[in-house]
Amino acid sequence: MPSFIVQFDNVRKHYQMGLVTVEALRGVSFRIAAGEYISIMGPSGCGKSTLLNLLGCLDRPTSGRYLLGEQDVSRMDDDALSAVRGTRLGFVFQSYNLIQQLTVVENIEIPLYYQDRPEAESRAVARELAARVGLADRLEHKPFELSGGQQQRVAIARALVNDPLVILADEPTGNLDSTSGAEILRLFDDLNAQGRTIIMVTHDLGVGQRSRRTIRLRDGEIESDSNPPGDFP
Amino acid sequence: MIRGLSIAQLRRTVRLGFKGLWLHRLRSLLTVLGIVFGVCSVIAMLAIGEGASHEAQEQIKNLGSQNIILRSVKPPEEQKVSERDSQSRVLQYGLTYTDVKRIRATIPGVTVVLPARIIREYAWRISRRVDCELVGTVPWYPEMRNHPVATGRFFTETDMDGRANVCVLSAEMVPALFPLEAPLGKFIRVGGNYYQVIGIMAPRARTAAAEKSAETTQVPSARVFLPLETAKLRYGETLMRRRAGSFEAERVQFHEVTVKVDQLDRVMSVAEALQRLLEYGHKKKDYAIDVPLEMLKQAEHTKRIFNIVLGSIAAISLLVGGIGIMNIMLASVTERTREIGIRRALGARRQDIVLQFLVETVILSGVGGLMGVLLGVAIPFIVTWTAGMKTIIVVWSPLLAFGISALVGVVFGLYPALRAAQMDPVEALRHE
Ligand SMILES: Nc1ncnc2c1ncn2[C@@H]1O[C@H](COP(=O)(O)OP(=O)(O)O)[C@@H](O)[C@H]1O
Ligand SMILES: [Mg+2]
Numbered sequence: 001m002p003s004f005i006v007q008f009d010n011v012r013k014h015y016q017m018g019l020v021t022v023e024a025l026r027g028v029s030f031r032i033a034a035g036e037y038i039s040i041m042g043p044s045g046c047g048k049s050t051l052l053n054l055l056g057c058l059d060r061p062t063s064g065r066y067l068l069g070e071q072d073v074s075r076m077d078d079d080a081l082s083a084v085r086g087t088r089l090g091f092v093f094q095s096y097n098l099i100q101q102l103t104v105v106e107n108i109e110i111p112l113y114y115q116d117r118p119e120a121e122s123r124a125v126a127r128e129l130a131a132r133v134g135l136a137d138r139l140e141h142k143p144f145e146l147s148g149g150q151q152q153r154v155a156i157a158r159a160l161v162n163d164p165l166v167i168l169a170d171e172p173t174g175n176l177d178s179t180s181g182a183e184i185l186r187l188f189d190d191l192n193a194q195g196r197t198i199i200m201v202t203h204d205l206g207v208g209q210r211s212r213r214t215i216r217l218r219d220g221e222i223e224s225d226s227n228p229p230g231d232f233p
Numbered sequence: 234m235i236r237g238l239s240i241a242q243l244r245r246t247v248r249l250g251f252k253g254l255w256l257h258r259l260r261s262l263l264t265v266l267g268i269v270f271g272v273c274s275v276i277a278m279l280a281i282g283e284g285a286s287h288e289a290q291e292q293i294k295n296l297g298s299q300n301i302i303l304r305s306v307k308p309p310e311e312q313k314v315s316e317r318d319s320q321s322r323v324l325q326y327g328l329t330y331t332d333v334k335r336i337r338a339t340i341p342g343v344t345v346v347l348p349a350r351i352i353r354e355y356a357w358r359i360s361r362r363v364d365c366e367l368v369g370t371v372p373w374y375p376e377m378r379n380h381p382v383a384t385g386r387f388f389t390e391t392d393m394d395g396r397a398n399v400c401v402l403s404a405e406m407v408p409a410l411f412p413l414e415a416p417l418g419k420f421i422r423v424g425g426n427y428y429q430v431i432g433i434m435a436p437r438a439r440t441a442a443a444e445k446s447a448e449t450t451q452v453p454s455a456r457v458f459l460p461l462e463t464a465k466l467r468y469g470e471t472l473m474r475r476r477a478g479s480f481e482a483e484r485v486q487f488h489e490v491t492v493k494v495d496q497l498d499r500v501m502s503v504a505e506a507l508q509r510l511l512e513y514g515h516k517k518k519d520y521a522i523d524v525p526l527e528m529l530k531q532a533e534h535t536k537r538i539f540n541i542v543l544g545s546i547a548a549i550s551l552l553v554g555g556i557g558i559m560n561i562m563l564a565s566v567t568e569r570t571r572e573i574g575i576r577r578a579l580g581a582r583r584q585d586i587v588l589q590f591l592v593e594t595v596i597l598s599g600v601g602g603l604m605g606v607l608l609g610v611a612i613p614f615i616v617t618w619t620a621g622m623k624t625i626i627v628v629w630s631p632l633l634a635f636g637i638s639a640l641v642g643v644v645f646g647l648y649p650a651l652r653a654a655q656m657d658p659v660e661a662l663r664h665e
Binding site for chain 2: 053056058059078079082083085086087091093097098099100101110111113114115116118119158162
């Protein structure tokens with residue numbers, strides 16, 4: 001079997017708005033191999049966030065099939081999806097989404113907390129990752145004491161803490177100035193260089209050039225896919 | 234519902250809950266205030282009520298639950314007559330020797346009959362004066378009325394037969410008459426006669442209730458006990474009383490007769506028999522029958538009603554407290570929608586969210602309950618200290634109040650927690 005870690009097979013997502021059905025995704029199919037760095041681009045309202053939510057198992061497709069690793073996650077129940085999110089996925093959001101009353105190291109730990117990992121162990125992993133994103137001296141700080149770029153680095157550390165199959169990022173540089181934005185993108189480059197699979201929604205054409213593959217959406221359909229992986233023998 | 238929950242996880246959730254609540258100390262405190270006061274008032278009211286009813290019951294028990302007390306009462310129509318023409322009239326009423334003899338002869342199961350005469354007098358010691366009740370009674374009075382002698386002795390049959398000039402003082406008399414000396418062996422003067430003090434009764438708890446009820450059988454504090462025969466010799470059968478300008482005389486043979494029934498379960502039937510016997514022998518209603526057992530039952534009944542009322546108040550205040558907590562928790566859930574979304578995205582199951590919010594509510598109500606218990610235990614002490622009221626904290630009441638408040642936390646925390654858990658992660662993440 002080919003080592004695709006994500007397979008979307010004619011995935012549709014409809015939203016019922018009273019009498020009107022909004023077709024946010026109308027039959028999307030693609031496959032992603034391990035270690036890819038993919039940017040998803042397209043005009044506003046074309047379905048990027050919807051696609052990312054489906055990829056992130058935060059939502060279920062209306063129809064179609066989604067294989068994450070070997071698992072068909074498109075028909076899983078809520079608890080099982082929570083487990084998938086907690087063990088196989090890492091999220092980086094545009095607005096960082098750190099929990100304000102927790103410290104840096106506690107924020108990084110959250111995914112492990114829900115996997116019931118021993119406290120000492122998760123604390124150690126969280127410290128190590130904080131150091132890796134350059135925040136070793138900010139462990140006990142609260143998010144509001146950090147700059148935007150630092151907060152986003154905390155979020156990236158948090159996305160790595162459960163050693164995920166895929167990292168999903170929704171416009172991670174959208175709220176940052178260009179300098180911190182560039183730092184964050186460099187961090188993503190490093191991660192990809194170390195073998196992490198990254199799927200990033202972005203408006204930034206520069207990001208499109210960094211990533212090796214760009215999927216363009218238009219009106220809920222794939223307009224172009226710059227560099228799809230070939231079939232493995 | 235809760236699957237795969239480890240102790241470690243629960244402990245961490247509790248720690249997290251404490252931390253979160255501590256962060257908003259003031260708000261948390263205000264949230265639980267309803268519970269605090271609910272719990273506190275339950276415990277305090279229960280303690281005060283228990284104290285009051287205990288005191289009442291104690292007083293009734295002091296009369297002896299196996300006793301029936303017959304008293305002479307001036308008939309109401311006679312009172313009016315004596316007020317109208319108050320010249321030299323001798324009023325005759327009350328319990329008589331004949332009554333006592335009849336009771337002894339006809340009612341089975343009556344073991345002892347204790348007659349007493351009560352006369353209001355001044356007792357003197359040199360220049361000190363005390364307004365007191367002179368009680369002419371029999372030597373077995375202390376054991377029958379559960380009122381022991383503290384020092385010295387009570388008078389004996391010999392004193393009785395010899396019409397000895399001896400007396401026993403109630404404890405309350407001593408400081409007024411003998412502030413500096415030991416009373417035993419000393420003499421006091423009552424109505425022109427001297428009596429040697431041979432004993433002091435044990436003190437009795439004096440209460441507002443006892444002082445008000447001078448008319449009933451409760452023991453008023455200042456009493457001088459004389460042998461019945463001595464009292465008869467000194468005062469005869471007729472009691473003179475001077476009133477403004479005129480004087481009035483009453484002839485009462487016994488002011489009080491105590492009947493002791495040999496078995497507790499026969500008290501009520503003996504009381505009925507006594508009622509019939511006295512009805513037959515008296516034209517006017519110049520007597521009263523007090524049954525301490527009946528009073529005790531009444532007191533217990535009153536206490537039950539009090540407890541029901543108290544329970545209702547407690548239930549309402551805890552309900553209000555619970556609603557207060559629920560209100561704040563609902564607001565907190567809305568406020569933390571984003572946090573819920575983040576946690577769900579990072580792998581929290583619905584039950585983890587339920588647990589998180591439920592634990593917070595239970596901590597709130599538990600801590601509130603604990604504070605209420607502390608306050609509720611402190612207040613009775615303060616009441617006792619400042620108002621001099623007796624209070625009793627029943628052991629189970631703090632436990633019960635605390636248990637209920639924790640339960641309130643679970644019940645009223647469940648709905649907000651479920652609301653939090655039902656949120657759609659995508660919607661929650663989009664929430665501003
Ligand atoms: N929860 C929702 N309910 C109804 N319509 C939605 C919902 N989420 C997204 N949509 C619609 O689906 C389409 C795609 O939205 P989205 O994926 O957010 O686009 P993008 O992120 O590319 O701007 C839009 O037309 C949007 O209005
Ligand atoms: Mg979007």
